[in-house]
Amino acid sequence: xxxxELLKMIALVTGGAVIGGEFFLAGCKxxxxxxxxxxxxxxxxxxxxxxxxxxxxxxxxxxxxxxVGLFMKVWVNDCYTREDQENFHAGMKxxxxxxxxxxxxxxxxxxxxxxxxxxxxxxxxxxxxxxxKQKEDPNHYFQYMKQxxxxxxxxxxxxxxxxxxxxxxxxxxxxxxxYKKGDxxxxxxx
Amino acid sequence: xxxxxxxxxxxxxxxxGGWAAKELTxxxxxxxxxxxxxxxxxxxxxxxxxxxxxDYPHRGGRTQQMIADYPVLKRDYPLNERxxxxxxxxxxxxxxxxxxxxxxxxxxxxxxxxMWGRQSYRWSDFDFEANARDGYGTDWPIRYKDIEPWYxxxxxxxxxxxxxxxxxxxxxSVFMPGMDxxxxxxxxxxxxxxxxxxxxxxIIGRSANITSKLPGREKCQYRNMCVNGCPFGAYFSTQSSxxxxxxxxxxxxxxxxxxxxxxxxxKDTKKAKGVRILDAETNLTKxxxxxxxxxxxxxxxxxxxxxxxxTDIWPEGLGSSSGELGHNVMDHHFRCxxxxxxxxxxxxxxxxxxxxxxxxxxxxxxxxxxRDYLRGFGYQGGASRKEWSREIAEMNIGADFKEALSExxxxxxxxxxxxxMLPYHENTISLDKNKKDKWGLPVLAMNVEIKENExxxxxxxxxxxxxxxxIGGAKNARTFDHDYAPGMGIHEMGTARMGRDPKNSVLNGNxxxxxxxxxxxxxxxxxxxxxxxxxxxxxxxxxARAADFAVNELNKGNL
Numbered sequence: 001x002x003x004x005e006l007l008k009m010i011a012l013v014t015g016g017a018v019i020g021g022e023f024f025l026a027g028c029k030x031x032x033x034x035x036x037x038x039x040x041x042x043x044x045x046x047x048x049x050x051x052x053x054x055x056x057x058x059x060x061x062x063x064x065x066x067x068v069g070l071f072m073k074v075w076v077n078d079c080y081t082r083e084d085q086e087n088f089h090a091g092m093k094x095x096x097x098x099x100x101x102x103x104x105x106x107x108x109x110x111x112x113x114x115x116x117x118x119x120x121x122x123x124x125x126x127x128x129x130x131x132x133k134q135k136e137d138p139n140h141y142f143q144y145m146k147q148x149x150x151x152x153x154x155x156x157x158x159x160x161x162x163x164x165x166x167x168x169x170x171x172x173x174x175x176x177x178x179y180k181k182g183d184x185x186x187x188x189x190x
Numbered sequence: 191x192x193x194x195x196x197x198x199x200x201x202x203x204x205x206x207g208g209w210a211a212k213e214l215t216x217x218x219x220x221x222x223x224x225x226x227x228x229x230x231x232x233x234x235x236x237x238x239x240x241x242x243x244x245d246y247p248h249r250g251g252r253t254q255q256m257i258a259d260y261p262v263l264k265r266d267y268p269l270n271e272r273x274x275x276x277x278x279x280x281x282x283x284x285x286x287x288x289x290x291x292x293x294x295x296x297x298x299x300x301x302x303x304x305m306w307g308r309q310s311y312r313w314s315d316f317d318f319e320a321n322a323r324d325g326y327g328t329d330w331p332i333r334y335k336d337i338e339p340w341y342x343x344x345x346x347x348x349x350x351x352x353x354x355x356x357x358x359x360x361x362x363s364v365f366m367p368g369m370d371x372x373x374x375x376x377x378x379x380x381x382x383x384x385x386x387x388x389x390x391x392x393i394i395g396r397s398a399n400i401t402s403k404l405p406g407r408e409k410c411q412y413r414n415m416c417v418n419g420c421p422f423g424a425y426f427s428t429q430s431s432x433x434x435x436x437x438x439x440x441x442x443x444x445x446x447x448x449x450x451x452x453x454x455x456x457k458d459t460k461k462a463k464g465v466r467i468l469d470a471e472t473n474l475t476k477x478x479x480x481x482x483x484x485x486x487x488x489x490x491x492x493x494x495x496x497x498x499x500x501t502d503i504w505p506e507g508l509g510s511s512s513g514e515l516g517h518n519v520m521d522h523h524f525r526c527x528x529x530x531x532x533x534x535x536x537x538x539x540x541x542x543x544x545x546x547x548x549x550x551x552x553x554x555x556x557x558x559x560x561r562d563y564l565r566g567f568g569y570q571g572g573a574s575r576k577e578w579s580r581e582i583a584e585m586n587i588g589a590d591f592k593e594a595l596s597e598x599x600x601x602x603x604x605x606x607x608x609x610x611m612l613p614y615h616e617n618t619i620s621l622d623k624n625k626k627d628k629w630g631l632p633v634l635a636m637n638v639e640i641k642e643n644e645x646x647x648x649x650x651x652x653x654x655x656x657x658x659x660x661i662g663g664a665k666n667a668r669t670f671d672h673d674y675a676p677g678m679g680i681h682e683m684g685t686a687r688m689g690r691d692p693k694n695s696v697l698n699g700n701x702x703x704x705x706x707x708x709x710x711x712x713x714x715x716x717x718x719x720x721x722x723x724x725x726x727x728x729x730x731x732x733x734a735r736a737a738d739f740a741v742n743e744l745n746k747g748n749l
Contacts, residue, residue: 055592071249078253116588123586147579150595154578155249157242163596164578168242170412173542175372180537184596185577188543189242189415190250 037085039077044069046092046108051149053115060162063153071152072145084144091141098122160187192479196222196443197744199465199480201450201495204301206713206729207486208428208436209344213737214484215439219744222478223436224448226470226487227278227297230304232429236419238272246271265292266678268305273417276305282628291636292677293490299446300428301488302680305417308397308425308545309570310350311723312341312361316556320610321719324564327518327613330718331690331699334361340731340738347435348426348730349404351546352396360551360568360723366401368394369410372540374532374573374601375548378662382550385661390553392658395546395570398426398727406434412542425545447471449629453483453508453709455500461708461749462508468629482708482740482749486733489714490619493685494634496696496703496711497621509686509696509703509711516620518613518687519638520720522679526648526671527569528655529604530664539575539598547572550605550658552722554650563646564612567722569655571605603664607651608679610722612643617676619685638676648674681725683717701736708749712736 039047051063051072076088095118099107102121103114110118119142126142133140153159160166164187197219200210211223229235243249250272252264262280263269269277278295285293296302315334321327338361345364353368371379371394379392399410407423407430416425423430436442447470454477456463464479485492493516497507504510550569554561576599585591622635652669659667689695692704697716703709712733714725721728743749 054587055595056589058589058592060592060596074247075249075251078255079248079251081254119587127581127586150579151249154595155243157244160242160244163592167541168240168413170542173369173412173540173544175370175376175540175544177539177541178537179539179598182597183539185575185598186539186541186543188413189240190413190543 037077037089039073043092044073046096047072047145049108049115050095050119050145051153053112053119054146054149055153055159061158063149063159066153066156066158068149068152068156071156072148075148075152076144083138087138087141088144091144094141095122095145154187194477195464195479196220197480198222198482198484198740199224199478200484200486201465201492202226202301202485202487202713203299203428203433203444204296204486204488204713205303205306205428205726206733207301207484208303208432209730209733210484210486210710210712210737211436211442211444212432213734214741215436215441217737217741218441219741220441221436221443222480223442223444224450224465224467224478225299225301225444225446226449227299227446229299229444229446230276230419230429232423232434233419233421236421239415239418239421241418262292263294265675266294268294273305273419276417283633284625284627285633286622286625286635288635288637289639290675291638292675293636293682294677294680295488299444300433303427304419304429306427306726307724308399308416309549309724310345310348310352310363310396310398310727311549312363313337313721313723313728314359314361316359316552317719317721317723320565320721321613326564327719328687328689328691328694331688331695336699337728337731337735340735341727344727344730344734347404348398348431348727349400349402349407350396350398350727351394351401351410353394355391355393357391357551359553359556363396363727365396368396369399369401369544369546370394371548372544372573373538374535374603378532378573378603378659378664379548381662382658386553389557390550390658392548392550392662395549397546399545400424400426404431407431410545412544414543414545416545449631450487450495451475451498451631453485453495453499453706454479455503455508455706457500457503460706462706468631470629473629481744482710484733484737484740485709485711485715486713489682489685489717490634492711492713492715493619494621496686498632500706504705508709509705511705512692512694512696514615514687514689514694515696516618516685517615518684518718519617519619519636519676520611520613520681520683520717521638521676522608522681522720522722522724523611523640523644523648523674523676524606524608524679525674526651526669527571527604527606528652528659528667528669529571529602530656530659530667532573532601532603532664534663535601548605554647554654561646561650563643563650565610565643565647565722567607567609567647567651569605569607571603571655573601573603575599575601603659603662605655607648607655608722608724609644609647609651610720611640611676613684613687613719614641617684636677640674640676681714681720683714683720683725686711686715687718688716689718700739701732708740710736710740
């Protein structure tokens with residue numbers, strides 16, 4: 001049952017609601033044109049670096065190579081509510097300020113080690129906040145960025161074809177396949 | 191023959207309409223199949239059937255613009271970027287919700303046969319006798335033996351994969367080789383079977399995905415891209431299966447963009463003489479004539495056509511003399527069940543994206559079991575390893591985190607129940623003449639709700655699954671109820687039910703309208719009860735059976 005498989009896939013596979021993409025949205029707001037929440041090229045470069053810190057280049061492509069910054073722009077602009085857009089934009093500023101506070105420098109000028117230690121700390125703060133927040137409270141700003149980084153990366157051509165085992169046409173089903181630690185996920189067209 | 195005259199007119203081109211067209215043309219009739227929406231040609235028009243996720247601007251998700259444009263579709267999974275063009279426009283085709291009703295429609299050639307879930311199950315006499323036994327609704331005019339040969343007939347042609355289980359409540363189909371359960375599902379199935387001593391079973395979900403070749407169709411490639419239309423023709427749809435067969439006879443004319451607005455009723459002969467259509471592109475009306483009419487426009491739209499027909503004789507429409515037209519709406523209530531974690535299979539995985547899950551057939555209120563509600567439910571679910579967007583407790587940033595997310599996560603197993611909804615007379619659709627659609631046609635108003643019986647059942651639907659997961663060896667089993675609104679099952683049924691008595695039913699045992707014997711309704715509108723299994727296979731069988739009857743009657747000069 002494709003339709004329910006899709007639902008299942010999103011629910012099981014992503015293990016939680018995607019902000020803006022969630023399947024049981026109660027409200028709906030029209031996107032407003034010219035609302036002042038625009039992304040500059042510098043913003044996208046900034047988001048690329050945040051994403052690259054979360055999912056860096058290893059044996060497989062990094063988030064920057066997968067153009068995750070550009071993906072975040074498209075998703076925030078088209079799929080987020082106004083409120084989530086505002087939270088996201090404010091979050092970029094907050095992240096930079098947090099970096100300055102921790103390392104005495106903005107995120108773009110911080111070293112890879114400084115960036116990582118900042119995001120590790122922010123991620124702890126995020127996890128704690130998300131766990132304790134009331135349903136109507138806004139999301140932690142790093143929740144948006146981390147979620148979009150993961151989604152943007154693993155649905156990108158670079159991420160899917162280099163970090164996962166991309167098998168678009170399996171041709172058969174094996175329900176009992178031996179697995180050893182280190183073997184990657186299979187991923188298809190979906 | 192004049193170009194506007196045919197032996198038969200089939201209204202609608204979905205699962206039921208496709209079968210009507212195939213059966214009637216193969217029996218020698220000239221057939222006009224009318225479809226309200228656009229044509230979608232097999233393979234050629236499945237534009238996204240090979241499109242990887244990264245080629246969607248929003249990676250298959252939904253935008254705020256889509257949410258604004260589709261106020262109904264947004265309520266569940268159908269609103270997404272992958273196959274939005276297969277779903278009817280909420281704006282062009284509004285309806286009135288006296289109570290919330292989620293109506294998800296496919297207005298194009300093939301209808302919802304292109305997007306359906308493909309789960310295919312036979313009914314048993316527990317289902318056909320249910321109304322007679324507990325007094326809800328009216329007795330079905332047929333029993334399993336009446337439909338059994340027609341199930342076989344349609345299964346051989348459509349191609350249903352599954353396993354032979356010999357279960358009285360879920361008769362076996364004529365199967366193609368069944369898809370495999372994965373290792374976790376298999377082990378859970380064995381534990382459930384042993385614990386409940388065969389009274390509960392977990393089997394592969396039976397589905398219309400072919401595992402052996404059929405003429406013109408390749409077997410399933412395990413891509414799980416069915417929603418976009420299958421370029422291999424590996425799942426049953428009008429396009430992959432019934433339409434090519436009907437076209438091959440040379441006796442089919444398919445006309446898209448033809449909205450049937452009424453059946454033309456001749457009060458002298460007391461028969462239909464054809465239909466009137468509105469051209470969806472030009473807004474011009476036209477009439478077509480035929481000896482018989484098969485209404486297969488989907489449950490509610492078939493009834494809508496009847497409600498708009500012969501109103502000079504019957505103000506409530508053709509087939510309304512019993513007072514039951516538009517009544518007894520049913521759906522399957524679902525979205526509740528349980529899920530759990532499964533440990534001990536970290537060295538196991540699977541290959542291929544299987545387009546079906548597992549199925550647990552009904553066990554409640556059967557074989558001596560007695561609950562505080564009537565009827566029962568089945569489960570559909572699956573076991574799988576979590577994928578990349580799970581949270582990983584420790585490695586939250588950086589290279590190790592990325593490597594960990596690239597690997598399969600822990601196993602999880604879960605299922606949602608699909609419950610039978612009783613046929614309540616007061617669950618209705620009616621015409622709202624104050625609201626018009628894009629073409630100026632009156633729209634439907636929905637007044638449907640679930641009641642105490644369904645609400646009581648939902649408790650078992652959750653708790654029973656939790657118990658079976660625990661018996662099956664899973665950990666941390668938890669129930670869920672994601673809320674259900676009528677229509678979400680996309681199994682809308684009833685509104686022109688079959689019955690034994692023209693005083694309390696719209697159709698007889700051969701799907702003939704009691705009030706007009708050359709009009710047949712063979713889609714979900716005809717259902718007198720809902721069972722708890724997915725209904726489409728039963729529509730196929732009822733349609734083939736009615737087509738056989740209709741042609742015999744025509745040949746005898748009775749129509």
